[in-house]
Amino acid sequence: MQDSRYSQLIQAADLIAYGAFHKHAQDYPGVWVGIRPVPGAIRAYMKTCSHWVPNSENGIIWLE
Incomplete structure (x- = not known):
């Protein structure tokens, strides 16, 4: 990746x-068969976690 002012943000x-x-x-090993966390x-x-949206699933908001 080329250096840019956003490269650290992208990496984070x-x-x-x-x-x-x-x-x-x-949390869901049946979904991710063969993956070792x-x-x-x-x-x-x-x-x-202090930055997660309240009521999210471990910081994830699922869209349907």
């Missing part, structure tokens, strides 16, 4: 999404 969003994915894989990613993601 990517790492948060990575942690959210692994948290979901941990990464505990470090989940721990880092859980540190963002």
